[in-house]
Amino acid sequence: MNRYVMTLRCPDQPGIVRAFAQGVSSLKGNIVDNNQFSDPDTDTFCMRTEFDSPADSSAVVRAELTQALGAFDPFLTVRDVSHRRRVLLMVSKFDHCLVDLLYRHRTGDLPIDIPVIVSNHPDLKPLADQAGIPFVLIPVTKDTKPEAEAKLLDLVTEHDVDLVVLARYMQVLSDDLCRKLAGRAINIHHSFLPGFKGAKPYHQAHARGVKLIGATAHYVTAELDEGPIIEQDVQRVNHARSADQMVALGRDVERAVLSRAVRRHAEDRVILVGARTVVFE
Numbered sequence: 001m002n003r004y005v006m007t008l009r010c011p012d013q014p015g016i017v018r019a020f021a022q023g024v025s026s027l028k029g030n031i032v033d034n035n036q037f038s039d040p041d042t043d044t045f046c047m048r049t050e051f052d053s054p055a056d057s058s059a060v061v062r063a064e065l066t067q068a069l070g071a072f073d074p075f076l077t078v079r080d081v082s083h084r085r086r087v088l089l090m091v092s093k094f095d096h097c098l099v100d101l102l103y104r105h106r107t108g109d110l111p112i113d114i115p116v117i118v119s120n121h122p123d124l125k126p127l128a129d130q131a132g133i134p135f136v137l138i139p140v141t142k143d144t145k146p147e148a149e150a151k152l153l154d155l156v157t158e159h160d161v162d163l164v165v166l167a168r169y170m171q172v173l174s175d176d177l178c179r180k181l182a183g184r185a186i187n188i189h190h191s192f193l194p195g196f197k198g199a200k201p202y203h204q205a206h207a208r209g210v211k212l213i214g215a216t217a218h219y220v221t222a223e224l225d226e227g228p229i230i231e232q233d234v235q236r237v238n239h240a241r242s243a244d245q246m247v248a249l250g251r252d253v254e255r256a257v258l259s260r261a262v263r264r265h266a267e268d269r270v271i272l273v274g275a276r277t278v279v280f281e
């Protein structure tokens with residue numbers, strides 16, 4: 001028996017679950033976990049299901065479920081859970097998110113493969129070397145950004161990458177690159193969005209006198225820090241905290257939020273619905 005995870009999204013209407021169940025039955029399957037949500041704002045139905053089946057490939061499963069659900073024309077994903085998502089990490093000089101992701105990967109806490117790490121600075125290469133993961137330096141300037149982004153896309157193709165993670169990668173991706181990576185690039189922004197977009201959010205927060213700081217993991221879009229939110233968290237602060245102390249406190253929130261977001265994407269627990277996400281935890 002193989003275990004598969006399926007996600008579907010389609011206009012909400014009666015009969016979707018019955019048709020899906022008939023498809024699983026045709027695959028001699030047994031459902032072991034199921035989550036569903038009907039979004040009233042967009043009248044969209046979302047479902048994530050894990051099931052066991054003797055079917056020997058995700059292609060066979062996909063073909064059967066596509067036929068069973070044909071009347072509903074769903075956006076469908078099917079993955080054999082033993083096929084881990086392949087994640088390309090992008091970093092600059094800050095190491096706290098990279099260290100956390102590499103630790104969780106090494107301990108098996110994060111069910112992903114990391115074929116390559118890309119950076120616009122050489123600073124974090126020793127961490128990649130220590131983890132035994134290839135490190136590719138792609139410097140970026142205003143003039144070289146198109147060439148740099150072409151090299152990144154070559155690596156995405158070469159390593160059959162499913163997800164790009166901007167783990168405090170401090171360069172703004174072009175509109176074209178964002179389109180090509182739509183729904184498969186996650187960024188960690190070091191504030192509790194929608195507050196304090198852009199660079200230096202902790203200094204903005206300190207100046208504003210906030211009592212909560214936070215971090216936000218979101219899909220990357222051309223509009224800076226505007227992408228669909230996957231995960232957020234906060235940390236209490238008070239008048240006695242300097243901006244630098246907020247930066248330090250924020251590091252713990254950033255790495256925890258990013259790792260949770262990457263795990264949920266890698267486990268097919270995130271479904272995009274317009275500019276928002278449905279997250280089956």
Ligand SMILES: Nc1nc2c(c(=O)[nH]1)N[C@@H](CN(C=O)c1ccc(C(=O)N[C@@H](CCC(=O)O)C(=O)O)cc1)CN2
Nearest residue numbers: 169170171172173187188189198199221222223224225
């Ligand atoms: N198209 C997008 N690209 C990126 C996003 C995004 O949401 N959409 N998020 C950023 C990360 N980030 C905030 O979370 C951020 C990073 C960098 C900057 C910035 O102004 N960078 C300067 C260069 C700074 C430097 O070289 O150190 C710039 O690019 O001119 C703002 C926000 C990642 N990319």
